[in-house]
Amino acid sequence: MQTRDVDVAIIGAGTAGLAAYRAAKQYTKNVVIIEGGPYGTTCARVGCMPSKLLISAANAAYIHKTTHLFGVDYPAPQLREKDIFQRIRSERDRFSGFVVESVENFPEQDRIRGYAKFLSDNQLSVALNDNAEELIVNAQRIVIATGSRPSIIPFMEAAGDKLLVNDDVFELETLPKKVVVFGPGVIGLELGQALHRLGVEITMLGVGGALGPLSDPEIKSYAYEHFNEEFYLDIDAKVETVSREDEHVLVSYQHKTRGFVTDSFDYLIAATGRRPNIDKLDIEKTSLELTERGMPIFDEFSMRCGKSNIFIAGDVNNFRPLLHEAADEGKIAGENAGRYPDVRAGKRRTSLGVVFSEPQIATVGLNLNQVKERCQQCYAEGSVSFEDQGRSRVMGVNHGLLKVYGEQGTGLFLGAEMFGPAAEHIAHLLSWSVQMRMTVSQMLEMPFYHPVIEEGVRTALRDLNHKLQIGPEVIERCLDCGPGA
Secondary structure (H helix, E strand, O other): OEEEEEEEEEEOOOHHHHHHHHHHOOOOOOEEEEEOOOOOOHHHHHOHHHHHHHHHHHHHHHHHHOOHHHOOOOOOOOOOHHHHHHHHHHHHHHHHHHHHHHHHOOOHHHEEEEEEEEEEOOEEEEEEOOOOOOEEEEEEEEEEOOOEEEOOOHHHHHHHHHEEOHHHHOOOOOOOOEEEEEOOOHHHHHHHHHHHHOOOEEEEEOOOOOOOOOOOHHHHHHHHHHHHOOOEEEOOOOEEEEEEEOOEEEEEEEEOOOEEEEEEEOEEEEOOOEEEOOOOOOHHHOOOOEOOOOOEOEOOOOOEEOOOOEEEOOHHHOOOOOHHHHHHHHHHHHHHHHHOOOOOOOOOOOOEEEEOOOOEEEEEEOOHHHHHHHOOOOEEEEEEEOOOOHHHHHHOOOOOEEEEEEEOEOOEEEEEEEEEOOHHHHHHHHHHHHHOOOEHHHHHOOOOOOOOOOHHHHHHHHHHHHHOOEOHHHHHHHHHHOOOO
C-alpha cells in the first residue's frame, strides 16, 4: 500500500478546489489536489456556460416574435438543430479546455487522480483511477471541495432513459417536441424557457410555490403570470404519477384549467436542485459535528469545520452555490489550511444572484424575507414598474418590477429583488452599493444618464427614500424592536 505525507490535501478540482490549491501553495509547497472525475469546473462543463449558449441560441430564434412592435416582421426561423447543439458543445469544450490546461500545468506530484474517502481527520484513502493499489494520504489539513450533482427525486426515475438532468440537455442532437420540466428554480427556468423559445412545448411543474430565488410576493406573482404567457407553469402542482409508455413519459397531474390529466412527453427534465457531494466521503469517520443531513457544521467566514483541521468550500457546503462564491470560499479555505493554525475570517462579498431568463431575475444583498428577519417594523421598500419606464418602452422590454429595501433610522441600503430588463447589470450596481454600505440618499447622488433603463433604479430609490425616517430617535426605536420584531 502506498502512502503520502502532505501538509494540505484538497479533495476536488472544481472552482473552489482550484482556488484553494493556489491559495494554500502561497504558504506551503507540500499540497496535493485530488480529483476522480473529469477536470473542468461545473460552470464550464455542465452549468453556466453551456446554459448561456443554449439561451443565446433560443433568444436568436425568438426574435421574430418580438419585433412586430417596431413595424419589423421576420419569417419564422429555420433551425439547424444539430448546429445549435454542436456550437454549444464546441464552445463548452473550449471553456472547459482552459480549466483543464491550467490544472495540467500544476506540478505532476501535486495531482492525484482518484476518489478520496476519510479514514480520520488526518487521513484519506484514495482509490486511484489507474487501478493501482490504494493510496493513503496523511494530511495535516484537508479542504473538502467536491462540489455538487443534480438531485433526482425517486419518483422521477420511472422515466428511465427519458429522464434528463442539465448535464444531458447539452448532449442532445435534435430538439424534442414536448418536454416536462420539474422544478421552476434557476436551472429549470433557464433551460425550460430556452427550449420553449426553440420551439419545444414546455410544461413546468413545481412544488411548494417557489419561483426561482424570489421571496417578494408581488414580484413573484408578476413573474409567475409573465412566464405563463409563454409556457405552462404551475409552481405548486399536484403530481400523482410518472410512468413510461414506449418511448414517452406519462405524467398524471392536476392541470390548472383542464382538471386531472395524463400528458405524454418526449423527456422529463429534473431541475429539482443539486445535492452536495458529501455522501461518498465517509465523513462520519471524522470527528466533525454533522447536521441531520450529514453535512459538516462550518463557519461561513473561515470555512473551518468546527475547531478541526478540515475546511469546506464551494457548492459542497450548499451555502451560496455560485461560481464567484465558490472561488472566494476556496481562497479563504486554502489560505487558512495553508497557514493553519492561524485561522482567520475571510472577506465575504455581498450576496448577488442572477437568473438568465427573459426577463431576468436578480437578487442583491438581503431579500425581503431576510429584511423582515432583521426587524418587521424597521425597514421600508421602494418599487418601480418597468411597464412605463422610458427606455424600456422604447426597446419594447417594458415588463417587470424592481423592489429596493432600506433601513429605517440610518437610511442604509439593504438589498433588492428584481424581475425585469437588464437585471444582470442593474444587480451589479446595487450589489456594489450594498457592499460599500451606501445610504439611499448617497445612491441618489450618483449620476443617472438619460434615457437608460437604470433610470428605473432611481425611481425606485426615490420611492424608498420618501418612505424612510432618518434620525437617532428612529434608530433607538428600531433597536428596541430587536431582530424579527
